[in-house]
Amino acid sequence: MRKSQQVHELIKNLALALGRAGDGSSDFDLNPDVQLPPSRKLRPAGVLIPIIAHPDGPRVILTKRSSALKHHPGQIAFPGGKVDEGDAGVVAAALREAHEEIGLPPNVVRVIGELPNHETVTGFQVTPVVAIVEQAFEVRPEPGEVAEVFTVPLAHVSDPANFVVQGRRWRGQRRYYYTVPYGPYYIWGASARMLRSLADRMTE
Template sequence: MTAFPTKSLVDPADWPTLFRTRLDDAAIRGFERETGDHILNPDLGPYAKWEGPPRDAAVLIGIVERGDGPNVVLTQRTGHLKSHAGQVALPGGKIDPTDNGPVEAALREADEEIGLAPERVELIGNLAPYLTGSGYRVVPVVGTIQEGAVFRPNPGEVESVFEVPLGFLMDPANHQKLSREWQGKRRYFYAMPFGERYIWGVTAGIIRSLYETVYR
């Protein structure tokens, strides 16, 4: 495995190479394990709130270069949605039968949710599938977004689009391990509060998976 110093994270000339190499290394190894909510909660199982086969989904971890460094693009979901209303999320959703795999699904969903044209994204690689307690098998797709890209949130799904510095999200000091009671059991999850934005649950878990793939 190629070695990179952690400081290269904030160097615009180096971080894409670092990420691409780390994700390629993980893919060559065949991903050592699927990750997910069950890693922090092994007694609950990978699909704690779902019976039946997992449903395939994909999300885009889109990283855009700014003057002060790379940022990750996130969304605040609208408050009227049936699931995860008002929560912070990565653009993405279920893989449709017409999608040619998770990459196409992630790019299609990003286009539908935030108006990001697929041709404005340069792919870096995929992370190991992330299993959620609600029965989804989510493939995180990592890519760089051209700096001139314009985001147009779909008001039916997205309240706002915002960016968080990649350096903040890749700093384990910002990864809080919290817990709450669920069906009489204590359930653990990651949270990464950023100003008024509260990143937690599956979104924080996927970001944690990116950190572990690149830096551990």
């Protein structure tokens, strides 16, 4: 399949998937005993799910966070972060952060749509922004935040059969979460949950 045809089919399939109805998600989805305060205030954030065309099929760009970071060191994450005062919204925040973290220029990104919001244990309401990277770019990891930039096949992370529920002790209780490992990369937590939301919509 020619690259242009692959991109056209990819955009069509993603648009259909993102147009399907569905609830938001949270880090507590698999832990129904957790009681969240109804008056809690969540901080808005945006992450980019950047997808690139590849001869072997589309691939998703992910990052490995620096081990020196205070929060979530060494974890696999999408480029993104909290909405700053100067951002026009969550999409602008996701694009800005992707530029800062991995050197992805906003002008080579075509935003396809958004997944429903995801609530994190750290008090953020994250909007996952799904986009196509239309041109090659020079990857420049931000040294203070990003240890590595890598890609995984979209086919792998959009197949619900590749997701596994695992658990660990957290704040004195057993906490369960999604994982979708790929090679040496242990993708889990919020990133895996957002990918599971995309996978569910792409396989409906």
